[in-house]
Amino acid sequence: MKIRIPHQLKLALMAIAFGLLIGALLILFTGYNPFAAYTALFQGGLMSIRRIANTLANSTTLILTGLSVAFAFRTGLFNIGASGQMLIGGMVATVLGLSLDLPKPLLLTVMLVGAAAAGALWGFIPGILKARFNVHEVVATIMMNFVALWTTYYTIQNYFTAEQETQSATLPSGASLQVDWLRQITDRSFLNLGLFLALILVVIIGVIINKSVLGYELKAAGYNRFASEYAGMNVNRNIVLSMVIAGMLAGIAGFTYYAGYSSHLEIGKLPTQGFDGIAVALLGANTPIGVLLSAVFFGLLLNGKGFMQSVTGVPPEIGDIIIGVIIYGSATSVLFDRLLTYFQRGRNKK
Amino acid sequence: MNTIVQIFPYAVAYTIPLLITSLGGLFSERSGVVNIGLEGLMVVGSFFTALVINFLEPTMGANAIWFGLLAAMIGGALFSMLHAIASVSLHANQVISGTAINMIATAVTVFFARNLLGSGNIQIINTLSRFNVPLLSRIPIIGPLFFTNTYATTWFVLAILGAAYFVLYYTPSGLRLRSCGEHPHAADAAGINVQRTRYIGVGLSGTFAGLGGGVMIVTYSGQFNGSVAGLGFLALASLIFGQWKPLGILGATLFFGFATTMANVSQVIPSLAVIPPVLLKTFPYVATLIALIIFSRSSQAPKAVGEPFVKDKR
Numbered sequence: 001m002k003i004r005i006p007h008q009l010k011l012a013l014m015a016i017a018f019g020l021l022i023g024a025l026l027i028l029f030t031g032y033n034p035f036a037a038y039t040a041l042f043q044g045g046l047m048s049i050r051r052i053a054n055t056l057a058n059s060t061t062l063i064l065t066g067l068s069v070a071f072a073f074r075t076g077l078f079n080i081g082a083s084g085q086m087l088i089g090g091m092v093a094t095v096l097g098l099s100l101d102l103p104k105p106l107l108l109t110v111m112l113v114g115a116a117a118a119g120a121l122w123g124f125i126p127g128i129l130k131a132r133f134n135v136h137e138v139v140a141t142i143m144m145n146f147v148a149l150w151t152t153y154y155t156i157q158n159y160f161t162a163e164q165e166t167q168s169a170t171l172p173s174g175a176s177l178q179v180d181w182l183r184q185i186t187d188r189s190f191l192n193l194g195l196f197l198a199l200i201l202v203v204i205i206g207v208i209i210n211k212s213v214l215g216y217e218l219k220a221a222g223y224n225r226f227a228s229e230y231a232g233m234n235v236n237r238n239i240v241l242s243m244v245i246a247g248m249l250a251g252i253a254g255f256t257y258y259a260g261y262s263s264h265l266e267i268g269k270l271p272t273q274g275f276d277g278i279a280v281a282l283l284g285a286n287t288p289i290g291v292l293l294s295a296v297f298f299g300l301l302l303n304g305k306g307f308m309q310s311v312t313g314v315p316p317e318i319g320d321i322i323i324g325v326i327i328y329g330s331a332t333s334v335l336f337d338r339l340l341t342y343f344q345r346g347r348n349k350k
Numbered sequence: 351m352n353t354i355v356q357i358f359p360y361a362v363a364y365t366i367p368l369l370i371t372s373l374g375g376l377f378s379e380r381s382g383v384v385n386i387g388l389e390g391l392m393v394v395g396s397f398f399t400a401l402v403i404n405f406l407e408p409t410m411g412a413n414a415i416w417f418g419l420l421a422a423m424i425g426g427a428l429f430s431m432l433h434a435i436a437s438v439s440l441h442a443n444q445v446i447s448g449t450a451i452n453m454i455a456t457a458v459t460v461f462f463a464r465n466l467l468g469s470g471n472i473q474i475i476n477t478l479s480r481f482n483v484p485l486l487s488r489i490p491i492i493g494p495l496f497f498t499n500t501y502a503t504t505w506f507v508l509a510i511l512g513a514a515y516f517v518l519y520y521t522p523s524g525l526r527l528r529s530c531g532e533h534p535h536a537a538d539a540a541g542i543n544v545q546r547t548r549y550i551g552v553g554l555s556g557t558f559a560g561l562g563g564g565v566m567i568v569t570y571s572g573q574f575n576g577s578v579a580g581l582g583f584l585a586l587a588s589l590i591f592g593q594w595k596p597l598g599i600l601g602a603t604l605f606f607g608f609a610t611t612m613a614n615v616s617q618v619i620p621s622l623a624v625i626p627p628v629l630l631k632t633f634p635y636v637a638t639l640i641a642l643i644i645f646s647r648s649s650q651a652p653k654a655v656g657e658p659f660v661k662d663k664r
């Protein structure tokens with residue numbers, strides 16, 4: 001029996017291969033050994049229980065930003081604002097975590113809701129601008145990124161700084177997603193409850209996209225806005241709703257990052273995970289399960305690149321180059337598509 | 351009035367890289383290709399400028415600056431070809447390709463900076479010096495505002511703006527470029543090579559954005575660190591705010607330049623210190639959103655921008 005690999009997966013694997021190949025050429029070009037570098041890269045992400053757990057901890061935020069971008073994409077919207085939504089969500093979570101004194105489960109719930117609401121607001125504004133005034137969401141979300149950046153900057157700087165002015169005070173353990181039992185079974189890794197939250201949301205978003213009327217309408221608006229309108233769907237409402245959900249997911253991503261992974265909030269720059277989320281969504285073909293898999297892959301790259309640098313001396317930016325080339329590869333997947341059909345035809349002739 | 355005179359040189363210094371980058375975006379989008387990769391192209395330009403100046407400075411001193419800027423333009427143009435190949439020849443989603451350009455640019459430049467110089471930061475010793483334009487600087491009011499403490503690059507960029515205006519609206523090549531962004535199929539039927547024109551449009555955007563990144567290094571920033579602090583995205587916003595017109599862009603970038611500078615210096619200027627800095631900082635972006643709402647009914651966007659040109663598709 002022949003095993004059928006889905007077409008999307010083939011394209012994704014080709015994009016990854018393309019990224020790794022260009023990365024290898026650059027490594028070679030700068031005088032290092034690509035095999036040694038990649039071996040170290042994967043060892044750095046997978047060598048021990050602790051490293052595997054840290055890879056998953058790195059993936060957690062990416063799963064959520066990836067879901068956010070992918071969800072908006074399904075409605076035909078390009079959410080380049082996941083960074084800002086993530087930052088504002090993280091800020092609200094941090095502020096709540098630093099100022100409330102509640103039992104841990106209750107505090108975490110409050111922080112989660114706050115982060116989701118803040119992200120939702122940051123998605124709602126571009127959504128309503130798109131639906132009502134036809135303002136392009138790419139520009140609107142970029143503007144919202146800057147507004148988030150400076151709002152966070154001044155809020156944290158004026159009210160919540162630690163000794164250093166460039167970051168917030170550290171979240172107390174009662175407001176942290178890290179828990180003792182997870183740290184113990186994973187040899188003191190960063191793995192935290194955020195991963196479970198992300199996995200639950202993968203399932204929920206999967207159900208919404210694939211099994212619900214709303215998901216069907218959102219996808220319909222993405223395929224052909226005018227046809228959906230003609231079919232009696234409220235496209236404008238769906239656009240707003242789609243951006244709100246996307247913003248909510250990115251806001252929760254901020255919660256899992258700042259309360260789970262870093263425990264304090266750095267100010268003055270946008271978190272890169274929002275932009276990496278675009279890569280995650282594209283590589284994952286905008287499906288929840290694809291997002292999950294590609295987020296783990298990118299988490300591996302992010303976690304392994306530091307180890308690679310210390311073992312082989314290859315600068316860690318090679319990881320980001322590979323990610324960038326993979327997106328470029330997804331954008332130009334037409335080329336891979338043609339290559340695939342070319343090879344398949346060749347095989348059929350024989 | 352005094353406040354304005356004080357901050358004017360800083361505001362102009364901030365405006366010029368934004369202006370030239372936005373102008374680059376104009377050429378790309380007028381030819382029909384969305385270029386969200388301006389940020390990355392600026393980073394590439396700033397890298398080449400810093401690198402070349404770093405190598406030439408010991409022997410050439412301040413003259414190295416001009417070679418640095420030239421390198422920025424060439425580097426930006428070459429890098430933008432990645433975007434052109436994807437969006438013109440391979441009919442890729444232009445927004446995605448542009449995003450990839452941004453990610454690759456930052457990573458690749460820091461990667462090479464580390465490999466070549468051992469650090470992700472490149473400092474330059476001499477930045478461009480300011481000068482007063484002879485005679486003109488003595489005119490009352492206008493003199494102190496426009497002709498005092500200026501950079502040579504400011505005049506260079508303004509000259510390019512003038513030339514761009516002339517080329518776009520008064521020459522056949524300008525008309526051809528614009529037609530490819532409006533009705534590529536009609537342009538094609540009229541015998542214009544749409545693909546080649548779009549390659550040129552994207553190439554110019556790389557050239558100008560590269561120069562923008564370079565100007566930033568040699569005027570106010572003085573060092574490469576793999577980021578241009580969102581200036582490329584602001585240039586994109588200026589392009590849309592300025593309604594895809596050269597003079598509109600000039601106005602929009604001046605607006606951003608002043609708003610940002612006011613926010614930066616607000617703490618030391620008493621008349622501005624009463625406004626919370628967060629309001630001043632977010633003002634340009636909120637204003638852009640409001641402007642977009644106002645202009646949304648009469649958007650002057652090129653009609654075919656973002657659409658791949660496929661010859662047989664009608």
